[in-house]
Amino acid sequence: MMGPTPRALIQAMVACMRPEPMNRSGEVPVGPQSHPLSGTRGQAALASERDGTCHTLLAVLSCTLALAACGAQPDAAEAVALAEVASRSDAYDGQMLSLRGRVQGYHDPRHYWLEDGQRNRVGLAPAERIAPHLGREVTVVGHYHYSRERGRWLTIHAIEPYDARR
Numbered sequence: 001m002m003g004p005t006p007r008a009l010i011q012a013m014v015a016c017m018r019p020e021p022m023n024r025s026g027e028v029p030v031g032p033q034s035h036p037l038s039g040t041r042g043q044a045a046l047a048s049e050r051d052g053t054c055h056t057l058l059a060v061l062s063c064t065l066a067l068a069a070c071g072a073q074p075d076a077a078e079a080v081a082l083a084e085v086a087s088r089s090d091a092y093d094g095q096m097l098s099l100r101g102r103v104q105g106y107h108d109p110r111h112y113w114l115e116d117g118q119r120n121r122v123g124l125a126p127a128e129r130i131a132p133h134l135g136r137e138v139t140v141v142g143h144y145h146y147s148r149e150r151g152r153w154l155t156i157h158a159i160e161p162y163d164a165r166r
Contacts, residue, residue, distance in 0.1 A: 077141045077157075082120040085144070085152060093146040099154060100140075100162055103133045114140055114154070123153035130156060137162040 077098040085092055085099065099122060101114040112130045113121045124130045124140060139162050142154040 082114065082116040082122060083118060085122055086120040089146045089152050092144045095144055096141070096157075097144045097154065098139055098141045099144075100138070102137050103130055103135065105131070105134050114138075121152070123151060125153055125155055129159065133159060133161075 077096040079098040080092065082099060082101050085097070099114055101116045103112060103124070104115050105112040110127055112124045112127055112134070114124055115121045122144070139160045140154060140156055141158040142156045144152070144154050146152050
């Protein structure tokens with residue numbers, strides 16, 4: 001199902017800003033007999049109906065814009081080698097990254113990390129999401145963080161098994 005076009009949404013928003021009620025063809029009626037609801041009560045009913053429609057359209061437009069902003073960059077994660085992240089830890093702080101490596105872990109305290117063949121590592125959180133992948137090659141997408149106190153870690157958004165044949 002397709003939603004309204006941007007042009008239709010804009011036209012509806014402009015119509016909501018008009019002080020006069022409109023008929024279904026988008027024309028402003030003229031004269032006291034132009035709508036079956038004439039008189040003071042009728043005008044109040046028309047204004048109330050128009051205001052309700054405007055609020056609904058504003059809500060739909062707001063949601064549409066918010067969803068468009070969220071989905072504007074679906075592949076925004078930058079694929080970076082673990083060696084690169086290890087050598088320039090602070091350069092990637094706060095960015096969405098895609099990292100590939102083997103999931104390693106330790107039980108006391110329970111924690112997990114992604115590691116390459118040269119032992120370059122990035123911590124992974126939350127533990128519950130990555131634990132089932134222990135010992136496997138994966139690609140992990142998430143927000144990367146770095147601090148001198150805590151080191152390097154990735155807040156996981158998605159996990160994919162790694163297939164070297166791709």
